Amino acid sequence: MLRSPVQVNSGRQQRGWMTPLLAAMALLALATCAPAEGRKYAERVYERTLDNGFKLILLEDRKAPVAAIQITYRVGARNDVAGRSGRAHLLEHMMFRGTEKVGPEEYSKIVQRNGGRNNAFTSRDRTTYFSSIASDRLDVVLELEADRMRNLIISPEQYEPEKAVVMEERRLRVDNNPTSALFEQLYATAFQAHPYRQPIIGWAEEIRRSTAADLKEFYDRYYLPNNAFIVVVGDFDATDLASRIEGHFGSVAPGPMPPAVRSVEPAQQGPRRVELRREAQLPFVVLAHHVPNLRSRDGAALDMLSQVLAGGKSSRLYQSLVYDKRVARYAASEYDYSSVDPTLFFLYAQPLPGQEPATVERLLEQEVGKLDENPPTALELERARNQIEAAYVFAQDSIYYQARLLGDFESAGDWRMIDEYLPAIGEVTADDVLRVGQFYLVERNRTAATLIPEETRP
Numbered sequence: 001m002l003r004s005p006v007q008v009n010s011g012r013q014q015r016g017w018m019t020p021l022l023a024a025m026a027l028l029a030l031a032t033c034a035p036a037e038g039r040k041y042a043e044r045v046y047e048r049t050l051d052n053g054f055k056l057i058l059l060e061d062r063k064a065p066v067a068a069i070q071i072t073y074r075v076g077a078r079n080d081v082a083g084r085s086g087r088a089h090l091l092e093h094m095m096f097r098g099t100e101k102v103g104p105e106e107y108s109k110i111v112q113r114n115g116g117r118n119n120a121f122t123s124r125d126r127t128t129y130f131s132s133i134a135s136d137r138l139d140v141v142l143e144l145e146a147d148r149m150r151n152l153i154i155s156p157e158q159y160e161p162e163k164a165v166v167m168e169e170r171r172l173r174v175d176n177n178p179t180s181a182l183f184e185q186l187y188a189t190a191f192q193a194h195p196y197r198q199p200i201i202g203w204a205e206e207i208r209r210s211t212a213a214d215l216k217e218f219y220d221r222y223y224l225p226n227n228a229f230i231v232v233v234g235d236f237d238a239t240d241l242a243s244r245i246e247g248h249f250g251s252v253a254p255g256p257m258p259p260a261v262r263s264v265e266p267a268q269q270g271p272r273r274v275e276l277r278r279e280a281q282l283p284f285v286v287l288a289h290h291v292p293n294l295r296s297r298d299g300a301a302l303d304m305l306s307q308v309l310a311g312g313k314s315s316r317l318y319q320s321l322v323y324d325k326r327v328a329r330y331a332a333s334e335y336d337y338s339s340v341d342p343t344l345f346f347l348y349a350q351p352l353p354g355q356e357p358a359t360v361e362r363l364l365e366q367e368v369g370k371l372d373e374n375p376p377t378a379l380e381l382e383r384a385r386n387q388i389e390a391a392y393v394f395a396q397d398s399i400y401y402q403a404r405l406l407g408d409f410e411s412a413g414d415w416r417m418i419d420e421y422l423p424a425i426g427e428v429t430a431d432d433v434l435r436v437g438q439f440y441l442v443e444r445n446r447t448a449a450t451l452i453p454e455e456t457r458p
Helices: 020-031 087-094 106-113 135-150 156-175 178-190 204-209 212-222 238-249 299-310 316-324 357-373 378-395 399-412 415-427 430-440
Strands: 007-010 045-049 055-060 066-073 117-123 127-134 228-234 272-279 284-291 328-335 343-351 446-454
Touching: 045 238, 055 238, 055 399, 066 135, 066 399, 087 117, 087 127, 087 156, 087 212, 106 117, 106 135, 127 135, 127 399, 135 228, 135 238, 156 178, 156 204, 156 212, 178 272, 178 284, 178 446, 228 238, 228 399, 284 357, 284 430, 299 316, 299 328, 299 343, 299 378, 299 415, 299 430, 316 328, 316 343, 316 357, 343 357, 357 430, 357 446, 378 399, 378 415, 378 430, 399 415
Parallel strands: 055 228, 272 446
Antiparallel strands: 007 117, 045 055, 066 127, 066 228, 117 127, 284 343, 284 446, 328 343
């Protein structure tokens, strides 16, 4: 269940693409979390919506005197219009540049002085600002977040330096990272109508041409209490905290709801291909297929398919390409089931030195084809379920991942869908896994992307 770079992290301590390894560690944990003491999240979460439309999702967890706070705006790369890509991510950077009350770069310093830490990320579907802090200092973060929700200063003097930072980030994380550049080209090819085709960080020339006025218009349209929600998990009384949150955010004026993204990606009618020739040490091969998200009845079966194909070193792809045939350094799959709109299912591998990308691509295709004659065994299904359920249990030790899980599902539609996920996984059969593999992982629904190394220029 390895994850490709699907978001951009910012904040003062960490910027740029989340690496596949970090994404795997983080999203495996957050993708599946079991409610504590066997209780459903619906029985434990306190939900309330303020008069201005700001939604509160609060979960008491008294294991330690700390809390995790996440403010999410329902805006991401999917809301960037053609010709103005990257605005959601640029705005995430600007959110740390200050208001009339809080000076540039002071936000993180205030949190740190109070013993906390903070960061942010932009994805294709949302922008989230998160902090971890002692529970008796929660109001420090709430006051800061309420202030910058509508009082951000976006002037040319503030914006131009931050734009230069983002341009440098793009050079480091995309232009100088062949694998990230390949995924960028893949998304732009696999999606032809839907704005998922646009890179989260933005196209270089469109970042360069952006202005403070562009960003101010974007901020005013999307950064509204009625287009946002807060998730807090930790040591507090939910009813009391809800009143305190209302005290900070209740006076923030709502605005017109932003326009919905109505683009629908048409069904792919034939295979597509991307070739990227860049200076690189090794090739890289990706096969991407259009698939539905968790709201589909096929979502759980697709997640189980991802586990069967690449859920660890005992999985089919790893055993075949890495151990048996010894043609790849690693082989993996990815399914980001919590996207707002239909997404992509990836199979990918990095060939060993001397191995041809075409050979590795053919072997990936063969492993998918073998599902027809060799459906998942009872042992494979049990192992996949155990991996998913174990991640649920382990993640409960982290209030951050509990908050992240609630935010993921709420962003995708409703946090209550968490309680439906494990039961759906438990009902997946070998026939279900075979069916979704035969329906979605087919050539006409595939975009193949290959990184071809070029010799390093002197």
